Amino acid sequence: xxxxxxxxxxxxxxxxxxxxxxxxxxxxxEEAISNGAACIIATHGEYPVKTIITEDTRTYLSNYLKELxxxxxxxxxxxxxxxxxxxxxxxxxxxxLLNNLNIKTACISTNxxxxxxxxxxxxxxxxxxxxLYELINKxxxxxxxxxxxxxxxxxxxxxxxxxxxxxxxxxxNFVPNENEEKIDYLNEKIEPFKMLxxxxxxxxxxxxxxxxxxxxxxxxxxxYGKIDSNYPLNIIDANYDYTELxxxxxxxxxxxxxxFNIYNYAPAYIIAKLxxxxxxxxxxxxxxxxxxxxxxxxxxxxxxxxxxDYAHDFNSIQNIxxxxxxxxKGKLIxxxxxxxxxxxxxxxxxxxxxxxNSDSAIFTADNPRHETIEEIIDDMAxxxxxxxxxxxxxxxxxxxxGISMLENEDILLILGKGHExxxxxxxxxxxxxxxDEVIKNIK
Numbered sequence: 001x002x003x004x005x006x007x008x009x010x011x012x013x014x015x016x017x018x019x020x021x022x023x024x025x026x027x028x029x030e031e032a033i034s035n036g037a038a039c040i041i042a043t044h045g046e047y048p049v050k051t052i053i054t055e056d057t058r059t060y061l062s063n064y065l066k067e068l069x070x071x072x073x074x075x076x077x078x079x080x081x082x083x084x085x086x087x088x089x090x091x092x093x094x095x096x097l098l099n100n101l102n103i104k105t106a107c108i109s110t111n112x113x114x115x116x117x118x119x120x121x122x123x124x125x126x127x128x129x130x131x132l133y134e135l136i137n138k139x140x141x142x143x144x145x146x147x148x149x150x151x152x153x154x155x156x157x158x159x160x161x162x163x164x165x166x167x168x169x170x171x172x173n174f175v176p177n178e179n180e181e182k183i184d185y186l187n188e189k190i191e192p193f194k195m196l197x198x199x200x201x202x203x204x205x206x207x208x209x210x211x212x213x214x215x216x217x218x219x220x221x222x223x224y225g226k227i228d229s230n231y232p233l234n235i236i237d238a239n240y241d242y243t244e245l246x247x248x249x250x251x252x253x254x255x256x257x258x259x260f261n262i263y264n265y266a267p268a269y270i271i272a273k274l275x276x277x278x279x280x281x282x283x284x285x286x287x288x289x290x291x292x293x294x295x296x297x298x299x300x301x302x303x304x305x306x307x308x309d310y311a312h313d314f315n316s317i318q319n320i321x322x323x324x325x326x327x328x329k330g331k332l333i334x335x336x337x338x339x340x341x342x343x344x345x346x347x348x349x350x351x352x353x354x355x356x357n358s359d360s361a362i363f364t365a366d367n368p369r370h371e372t373i374e375e376i377i378d379d380m381a382x383x384x385x386x387x388x389x390x391x392x393x394x395x396x397x398x399x400x401x402g403i404s405m406l407e408n409e410d411i412l413l414i415l416g417k418g419h420e421x422x423x424x425x426x427x428x429x430x431x432x433x434x435x436d437e438v439i440k441n442i443k
Contacts, residue, residue: 106147296309
């Protein structure tokens, strides 16, 4: 068997020295041989076992896996979700909708590997190519028709999806990343659209100012959003329970709230329509949708709304607060913590922004790791000028307090951890999930 992890080598296996962003497989060739590797695939060197020298081991791997899985790839459709924000939500909602239509669908995203209603944890939002093929094989074995794959810029840059060909790709939006060159970052978002099969479907948000970059001539391009797009979107009625809208000429109701969720839903609707062309069935299947775990995940409490979201950096927090304000009718209360040993310069920015854009804000723990919670909270409060924040180190108590502050059509926005089911303190992980604490306190 071909393996890329020297520790998993068994006698007779082939070890491929894969070069990653942090490690070089060539450094583990001796370990692989001592564990029984009968063959080495590398870009250089001489070894006491059969050796194949290739110019690029990653290209070798992607070609090998593609050839090995050709028959399986013919039996399943792959759909890529690309963009700066909303990828996980679009992937999840599309997976839900297709399964509601009895089109058996799996999903690979930040939230994990969804198959048969179960979630399996995976190494990253877009795992490396050998893990992707393992998941594709599982889906094929379970007779899935479609796999939705969230394609992150980091994974594309690290060539995780190299060699795959997609039946469709979705573009959600583009927001420049302060940590990357704008052109490189944009090109990474475009890459899945260059990987479509002949006449593959490119489903593109026309409301984004970069949308024309995604209109590649070799693809079948479908736009949504603006009045002059293929599928214009219009909200007719919205409240804390549902949104009534038109998409194209079709009027329907979905149990998702907020304008941005309409944009998360639209690609799912378009994909379903391309497959079934049955608007009535799609409308009925849409009534059972729910928010993805930890992505604008909503809970009604009396006549108030509680929202859990994974937003944890300054840009995503700004984004989610602005979206929340679009539907907010009463007070906005926010709960936020910042992770230890990460993005320390953003803490004062986040604290000040939430104080200025909330009626009340509670600063609490996230994953403090080896920093003290109190020091992190003090960093967050450093530039706060308004007298509307509370410091509550215990996240359970912070959530309980936030819920107790809800009065009349208020919103409690709980940020930072989203779908995570752990709290990292020191080097240890402890079970903790925002959703569990909310449910416990609103029963």
